Amino acid sequence: xxxxxxxxxxxxxxxxxxxxxxxxxxxxxxxxxxxxxxxxxxxxxxxxxxxxxxxxxxxxxxxxxxxxxxxxxxxxxxxxxxxxxxxxxxxxxxxxxxxxxxxxxxxxxxxxxxxxxxxxxxxxxxxxxxxxxxxxxxxxxxxxxxxxxxxxxxxxxxxxxxxxxxxxxxxxxxxxxxxxxxxxxxxxxxxxxxxxxxxxxxxxxxxxxxxxxxxxxxxxxxxxxxxxxxxxxxxxxxxxxxxxxxxxxxxxxxxxxxxxxxxxxxxxxxxxxxxxxxxxxxxxxxxxxxxxxxxxxxxxxxxxxxxxxxxxxxxxxxxxxxxxxxxxxxxxxxxxxxxxxxxxxxxxxxxxxxxxxxxxxxxxxxxxxxxxxxxxxxxxxxxxxxxxx
Amino acid sequence: xxxxxxxxxxxxxxxxxxxxxxxxxxxxxxxxxxxxxxxxxxxxxxxxxxxxxxxxxxxxxxxxxxxxxxxxxxxxxxxxxxxxxxxxxxxxxxxxxxxxxxxxxxxxxxxxxxxxxxxxxxxxxxxxxxxxxxxxxxxxxxxxxxxxxxxxxxxxxxxxxxxxxxxxxxxxxxxxxxxxxxxxxxxxxxxxxxxxxxxxxxxxxxxxxxxxxxxxxxxxxxxxxxxxxxxxxxxxxxxxxxxxxxxxxxxxxxxxxxxxxxxxxxxxxxxxxxxxxxxxxxxxxxxxxxxxxxxxxxxxxxxxxxxxxxxxxxxxxxxxxxxxxxxxxxxxxxxxxxxxxxxxxxxxxxxxxxxxxxxxxxxxxxxxxxxxxxxxxxx
Numbered sequence: 001x002x003x004x005x006x007x008x009x010x011x012x013x014x015x016x017x018x019x020x021x022x023x024x025x026x027x028x029x030x031x032x033x034x035x036x037x038x039x040x041x042x043x044x045x046x047x048x049x050x051x052x053x054x055x056x057x058x059x060x061x062x063x064x065x066x067x068x069x070x071x072x073x074x075x076x077x078x079x080x081x082x083x084x085x086x087x088x089x090x091x092x093x094x095x096x097x098x099x100x101x102x103x104x105x106x107x108x109x110x111x112x113x114x115x116x117x118x119x120x121x122x123x124x125x126x127x128x129x130x131x132x133x134x135x136x137x138x139x140x141x142x143x144x145x146x147x148x149x150x151x152x153x154x155x156x157x158x159x160x161x162x163x164x165x166x167x168x169x170x171x172x173x174x175x176x177x178x179x180x181x182x183x184x185x186x187x188x189x190x191x192x193x194x195x196x197x198x199x200x201x202x203x204x205x206x207x208x209x210x211x212x213x214x215x216x217x218x219x220x221x222x223x224x225x226x227x228x229x230x231x232x233x234x235x236x237x238x239x240x241x242x243x244x245x246x247x248x249x250x251x252x253x254x255x256x257x258x259x260x261x262x263x264x265x266x267x268x269x270x271x272x273x274x275x276x277x278x279x280x281x282x283x284x285x286x287x288x289x290x291x292x293x294x295x296x297x298x299x300x301x302x303x304x305x306x307x308x309x310x311x312x313x314x315x316x317x318x319x320x321x322x323x324x325x326x327x328x329x330x331x332x333x334x335x336x337x338x339x340x341x342x343x344x345x346x347x348x349x350x351x352x353x354x355x356x357x358x359x360x361x362x363x364x365x366x367x368x369x370x371x372x373x374x375x376x377x378x379x380x381x382x383x384x385x386x387x388x389x
Numbered sequence: 390x391x392x393x394x395x396x397x398x399x400x401x402x403x404x405x406x407x408x409x410x411x412x413x414x415x416x417x418x419x420x421x422x423x424x425x426x427x428x429x430x431x432x433x434x435x436x437x438x439x440x441x442x443x444x445x446x447x448x449x450x451x452x453x454x455x456x457x458x459x460x461x462x463x464x465x466x467x468x469x470x471x472x473x474x475x476x477x478x479x480x481x482x483x484x485x486x487x488x489x490x491x492x493x494x495x496x497x498x499x500x501x502x503x504x505x506x507x508x509x510x511x512x513x514x515x516x517x518x519x520x521x522x523x524x525x526x527x528x529x530x531x532x533x534x535x536x537x538x539x540x541x542x543x544x545x546x547x548x549x550x551x552x553x554x555x556x557x558x559x560x561x562x563x564x565x566x567x568x569x570x571x572x573x574x575x576x577x578x579x580x581x582x583x584x585x586x587x588x589x590x591x592x593x594x595x596x597x598x599x600x601x602x603x604x605x606x607x608x609x610x611x612x613x614x615x616x617x618x619x620x621x622x623x624x625x626x627x628x629x630x631x632x633x634x635x636x637x638x639x640x641x642x643x644x645x646x647x648x649x650x651x652x653x654x655x656x657x658x659x660x661x662x663x664x665x666x667x668x669x670x671x672x673x674x675x676x677x678x679x680x681x682x683x684x685x686x687x688x689x690x691x692x693x694x695x696x697x698x699x700x701x702x703x704x705x706x707x708x709x710x711x712x713x714x715x716x717x718x719x720x721x722x723x724x725x726x727x728x729x730x731x732x733x734x735x736x737x738x739x740x741x742x743x744x745x746x747x748x749x750x751x752x753x754x755x756x757x758x759x760x761x762x763x764x765x766x767x768x
Contacts, residue, residue: 018658019655019658019659022651022652022654022655022658023651023655025647025651026652029644029647029648029651030648033641061539063470063534063535063536064536065536068441069468069536069537102439102441102442103439103440103441104438104439105438105439105440111629113626113629113630113632114626115629115630116440116630169438170438171610171612171614202442203612205579255634257714258416258638261412261711261714262409262412262413262641262645265405265408265412266405266406266409266645266648268401268402268405269402269405269406269409269648269649269652270648270652272398272399272402272405272652273402273648273651273652273655275398276395276399276402276652276655276656276659277655279392279394279395279398280395283392284663333633334633335630335631335632335633335634336630336631341441343630
């Protein structure tokens with residue numbers, strides 16, 4: 001089979017620049033939205049997955065989906081601390097942190113609208129178990145004082161919680177003495193303080209959760225079996241990573257379903273755009289096609305040439321859309337996570353599967369949109385097409 | 390109309406884009422449905438720290454004597470799980486049975502059902518949409534767990550309420566606050582005696598601000614300070630928590646308009662290019678530039694209009710489909726709101742606008758065309 005050079009298809013696109021740009025632009029927009037939606041959902045998951053660690057397990061009350069809803073009393077905390085699977089620090093103290101999590105509503109920067117900040121009372125062990133947390137400025141709060149440290153993402157999003165400011169809640173004024181970062185994880189959207197101070201201020205006798213460092217990652221199963229089977233309490237043990245990842249499930253699912261619904265509808269529109277362009281390309285070049293056939297190119301070559309043209313068109317649009325979408329990576333999004341009911345900052349994140357999916361999607365659109373017009377081109381009668389002026 | 394296929398394709402393309410546009414607008418409207426449903430003569434009093442902190446039930450007596458307040462009721466979020474988390478989420482609230490339906494009259498319930506609800510400790514009243522979703526009838530027992538409270542809870546359905554307005558949420562599940570409190574006294578006594586929020590009925594909506602202030606002043610510097618606002622502001626606050634998503638949706642809906650514009654402009658540009666010699670001929674015959682412009686704009690508008698109308702007709706069924714998919718994947722139930730007249734109008738205007746915009750370039754070309762150039766062209 002004699003094939004028509006690929007350059008023939010490409011130069012045709014160049015000849016009709018305006019139409020090419022418009023069609024590729026349509027496809028680019030679809031791919032942009034498609035990739036952006038996937039990036040948003042993936043970014044959310046990535047942030048929450050990074051929050052948890054595989055080496056840690058978290059103990060919450062059974063059925064609680066977030067720490068905010070969970071309650072663990074002091075008796076249970078002591079039992080959890082003394083489990084054999086819990087690792088010890090160099091001094092022999094168990095690495096188990098009982099934490100109390102509450103939500104505090106605060107005005108957001110810019111709009112002044114209130115949103116919830118997850119506020120975590122931490123134990124002395126908490127920092128050792130979360131090596132990703134580092135102080136950016138200021139110092140750590142001192143135990144026993146009304147002092148807090150604020151996550152960098154929370155500080156960017158909320159009004160009046162910068163270094164040196166005071167926050168008023170639970171009839172006390174709390175001074176912000178430090179800012180911390182946590183490698184982009186969910187902790188960066190939180191405020192941290194001494195758990196004993198938090199419990200006292202809110203007159204609350206119980207903690208929210210206990211996070212423990214496992215001496216070996218495989219210790220989870222036996223720990224889970226023993227604690228969940230303990231009739232005195234009503235506890236649930238989860239790997240920390242899985243616990244936080246679960247918190248992204250609802251929101252990420254929502255973004256995906258909504259986004260995919262829109263892009264599917266959307267892609268039909270772009271496909272039609274490609275089809276119109278390709279039909280017109282075929283119609284405008286009737287004589288040309290006739291000439292090619294007369295020169296001895298078989299039908300299949302012509303089909304192929306037009307398909308290549310259409311696929312290339314979509315590839316052009318798809319790449320443009322993807323480049324545009326990748327620019328979003330520098331953008332931080334902050335919204336209320338339904339699962340925890342509190343504000344969470346995360347970034348659009350691009351991953352290799354998203355790139356591949358977007359390109360595959362663009363190619364499919366180009367192929368489907370170009371197939372019928374290409375068939376029409378290939379089926380043209382030599383004599384008639386040469387006669388057409 | 391010479392290129393039947395191309396015209397049909399363009400019409401379908403526009404229909405699809407208008408459909409997507411209208412759908413997004415309807416989804417946004419779903420979000421805001423609570424704002425529309427809120428009543429101007431109701432205030433919400435909650436804990437000033439955040440909604441997760443409760444208020445003592447004793448506050449009711451203090452709020453009800455504030456001048457201008459006619460009735461006070463209270464509710465507590467239950468966070469129940471029915472069957473499993475994934476597929477059956479709906480909101481449940483423990484309410485003060487005696488006053489709830491007085492303060493929230495748009496939840497309509499018959500006298501006999503209300504009496505039955507009051508009589509039984511673990512009675513429940515459910516919205517008609519919720520009852521239909523699970524096939525519940527009066528007398529059915531519903532067993533739930535809670536994400537917030539310990540134990541298993543059995544409720545007996547004693548009433549089914551309907552909404553007085555189209556926007557009223559008919560997917561709620563109410564049970565007696567007394568029942569919740571009794572269980573808590575037994576199981577976690579330090580948490581008993583608390584409510585989530587108060588709904589305050591006032592006589593004169595114009596005095597909402599001063600009454601809110603009076604309530605909050607009453608509890609200033611207490612362990613549980615309050616924040617009182619109109620129900621509308623309260624609901625709006627919820628929505629603004631997810632405003633980023635709404636903004637993203639709005640942007641997408643604008644992008645969609647861009648896509649239709651690209652498709653239609655493309656068609657019109659191609660049509661005009663093919664017909665340049667015809668336009669030249671028309672000009673030779675004495676038709677003015679205005680006539681040509683009208684010709685092109687008319688065609689563009691007609692295509693946009695047909696496509697737009699088809700898209701608008703399809704919005705309703707698509708939104709229903711979307712709600713079904715959402716309910717089965719995410720588990721939350723979406724309040725079914727119809728496609729509003731405003732959405733239809735805006736969608737139609739969008740289609741017309743695109744039709745006009747797409748005609749600009751070809752019209753300009755035809756109007757400024759030199760007869761000689763046009764006639765010389767072959768094609």
